[in-house]
Amino acid sequence: MTDIHLHNTLSNRLESLQPLHKGEVRIYSCGPTVYDYAHIGNFRTFVFQDVLRRFLLSRGLRVLQVMNLTDVDDRIIQNAAAAGVSIREYTEKYVQAFFEDMNALHLQPPEETVRATDHIEDMVALISRLQEKDLTYPSEGSIYYRIAKFPDYGKLSKIDLGGMKAGARVDNDRYEKDDARDFALWKAPKPGEHFWETSIGPGRPGWHIECAAMAMKYLGETLDIHTGGIDLAFPHHENEIAESEPATGKPFVKIWLHAEHLIVDGEKMSKSLGNFFTLRDLFAKGSKPSSIRYLLLSVPYRRQLNFTADSLTQAANSVERLRNFASRLKTEQFAAGSHPQIAKRAAKALADFDAGLADDLNTAFSLAAIFDLVRDINTAMDRGEFLQQDAPIVVSALEKFDAILAVLADDDDEKLRDLGFGPQQSRWTPEKIEQLIAERNAAKKRRDFKRSDEIRQELLNSGIIVEDTRDGSVRWKYK
RNA sequence: GGCGCGGUCGCCAAGUGGUAAGGCAUAGGUCUGCAAAACCUUUAUCGGCGGUUCGAUUCCGCCCCGCGCCUCCA
Incomplete structure (x- = not known):
């Protein structure tokens, strides 16, 4: 089997995956901020992460994947306050919804799903380490990271902030900073806001520190892979590097993977354009979970995905073709015997499928390998050149494909019913x-x-x- | 302006220095009582202009166009 090559944002090149711990790949994946239902663009990234982990598992590697749930940030605090409930109460609904959505899309649960608010002490400890290294400064009760002290800043996103001057832009945090580039590690409490009483003072964590702290807690000071949407490369991931590497003296992440964005009808998805969809919006309009999953995974993750009604229909039809084939394999009667060519053909398809994924998760190539096989086997069946003993071989190949695709199971109605969509009465027996x-x-x-x-x-x-x-x-x- | 992704058949989308996978859709055909499924056939010279080369869609340069990021958005 060929080495697994992945495009590392840090080096901007394809790199061979060499796990730090033999046979085990440790991955940190940025999960959702649970202030609302996750949208279809979020799920583009989550499906990509799912394909990655399923592929590694298919290679016989162990996977230790940690995904965070950001359950404290400005929007959550605002929304919770507006609703008159605690942060925990407010986010709980969306945490549950997220798990339900994951289930609907056949997203495997990561080994660990962790909440920011459960790890305040870990963040405080990391901030303390940064304080010891003199990388921080206090300001009006908050603690800031002094970027000028970290020469590597910008190496991930290749961003040049040299030209920016303090005060040149509106400070969203509305706190005093020495340099506009600096960011908050710890935010002073505001009147009426929830805060934590800690050894570094009262307040709440800044955005990036949760991921740096939790990633290292569960995965060690150097991880194999860190994933997220492309927009997170800056500032989120850049700041995670700044928070971790000077503290540990070690590289934080070996390979950074970023999924390109999903756009809708050629435009950025946004609430103001009215092209903003959650999964549930699509289910309500009659889309099947399998169509959505297929569409999201069929376009290689580093390509922008233009989400349209037409592409969703095409995805549904493609899934239908695969399911028809699976059904034919299992129901049609074939004459006794076997054709040695069939086993060879299936083996080639499996090898091509795997090779595509090993090439930076080229799902489009891997899907082509499957459809090539489908056509060849259908042809063999039509010609009577496909026999009884061949069926289990091809069925097994399909199972291996679907261990990663996860679209063959005819469970769309069931998944929809779980969420309260689709036909509510059960189907005919x-x-x-x-x-x-x-x-x-x-x-x-x-x-x-x-x-x-x-x-x-x-x-x-x-x-x-x-x-x-x-x-x-x-x-x-x-x- | 900086950084990044992309412009390949109607739509989605691989790929290669020697004239281009796959899927969806369309049309014709085979099969079928009819249908469905399946199969066969059919539809492209790869944004533009230069350059390198025996030869470029594939390498280089310039240009045009789309999208994204550039402080809390996956």
């Missing part, structure tokens, strides 16, 4: 369906096509598609 199909078969046998078509239509009206197959058997599926 297989027994009832089989019974009607038997009736239809009898009608067909006596060439009563009027009756047989009636039954087919009746089933269709209830969301069941009936297909006659070449070998005379009848296959059905939920619409």
Whole structure:
């Protein structure tokens, strides 16, 4: 198997993944800020992270992935105050919603999902270390990071802040800083605001310190991979580097991976443009979880993804093709025996699929490997060159593909129902369906096509598609 | 202005110094009582202009266009 190559934002090149701990890859993934439902752009990044971890697992590597939930920031504090509830109460709803959304998209839970507010002491400890190194200064009860003391600042985002002057821009924090580039590690309490009483004084953490502290706590002072959306490269990740490397004297992260943004109809997604979607918005409009997952993973993560209604339909149809194939494999009767070519063909598809992912998660290439196989196997079936013993081989290959894609399971209705969308009444049972199909078969046998078509239509009206197959058997599926 | 991603068939999207994967859609055909599924066939010279080269979509330069980031937005 080829080495896994990933594009490191730090070096701006493809690098071979060499885990620090043999056989185990340690990943920190920036999760959502739980002040609202996560949106479809967030999930582009989360699906990318899921594909990464699933691919590593498929290689037999252990994965130790930590994802944070940012449950304290300005918006949360404001919204919680406006709602008259505690921060914890306010965020709990969105934390739960996030887990539900993850489940709907078949996102595997990371080994650890950690909350910022559960790690205040770890952040305080890290800030103390930075204080000892004289990298900080106090101002009006807050603690700031003095960027001038860290010469490597900017190495990740390649940003040049030299031209910026103190006071040149409006300070969003409205605190006094020595230099506009400096950022808050610890924020002084404001009247009426929730704060923590700590050894470095009362207040609440700044934005970036949570990730630096939690990443190192769970994964060690140097991690293999850190992931997030491209917008996080600056300032968030840049600041995490500034907070960790001078404190430990070690590189914080070996490989930084950043997912490009999702845009909608060619424009940045924003509430003011009215093109801002949560998963639930899409479910309410009839989209299936599998269509969304497929679309999000089908475009390689370093490419901007233009999300449109049309592309969602295309994704749904692509998934349908794969599912039809899986269904054919399992239901069609084949003659006894085996064709040695089939096993070879499946092995090649698996190798190509893997090679695509190993090349910086080139999912588009990997999908092509699958569709090539689908066409070749369908052709072999049509020609009678596909036999009984071949089926399990191809079924197994599909399972391996789907261990990463996770779109083959016909569970969209179930996932939607879990969230209160889609058809609420349960579908017809297989027994009832089989019974009607038997009736239809009898009608067909006596060439009563009027009756047989009636039954087919009746089933269709209830969301069941009936297909006659070449070998005379009848296959059905939920619409 | 700086940094970054991109401009390949109607749409989505790989890829290579020697004339371009795959998916969706379209059209015709095969199969079918009909349909569906499946299969076959069909649709591109790769934003523009120069340069390097025997040869460039693929390398270099310039230009045009789209999108993003440049302090709390994945």
